[in-house]
Amino acid sequence: AQKVTQAQTEISVVEKEDVTLDCVYETRDTTYYLFWYKQPPSGELVFLIRRNSFDEQNEISGRYSWNFQKSTSSFNFTITASQVVDSAVYFCALSTNNAGNMLTFGGGTRLMVKP
Amino acid sequence: DTGVSQNPRHKITKRGQNVTFRCDPISEHNRLYWYRQTLGQGPEFLTYFQNEAQLEKSRLLSDRFSAERPKGSFSTLEIQRTEQGDSAMYLCASSPAGGGFEPQHFGDGTRLSIL
Helix, strand or coil: CCEEECCCCEEEEECCCCEEECCEEECCCCCEEEEEEEECCCCCCEEEEEEECCCCCCEEECCEEEEEEHHHCEEEEEECCCCHHHCEEEEEEEEEHHHCCCCEECCCEEEEEEC | CCCCEEECCEEEECCCCCEEEEEECCCCCCEEEEEEECCCCCCEEEEEEECCEEEEECCCCCCCEEEECCCCCCEEEEECCCCHHHCEEEEEEEECCCCCCCCCEECCCEEEEEC
């Protein structure tokens, strides 16, 4: 069975602070993909990044960066110099071939960035 | 690319009534997914189509739920004899066929409220 845990249910920061959202996953499959999605107050889930289980290189995209560590089954997401527009719920998700392509989501982390 | 479209955005109905939701995926996507999201939780997988074939169904999809994708384009999700516990946001997503791990693109969802 697949499982994704986002232990931080809510984080509040002041604008321009850096913030890291944690994600820990469980799977017995050796081939899998990890995803991060953003859900702003409007409700639509917005795809941010996909990472496969064979690529542990960290990735940076503007103010966003992701740290994938198979040894700790973690896929953490860092926002540098946070902005008010970053306020949203962020979901980490896992997909494996043996799970029929479905996404298994974590419970989400609500990020509030205050001006 | 007009994105995934879901109708209606909101549905309020009395317990025991039947409801039907529609999802129009991104036109070139042949995979279509339904998820359910309750307040404060991550989305949970319900079912998945590849073209017109329903390939996977979650245990969450009771006998009162039925989904169709008759021509491999739009999909409908019907809930019969609605119950209070069916109140949730119903999300549709689509993706191209690409080894099973292509990012899923989500619609705005249909929020169902059972009185």
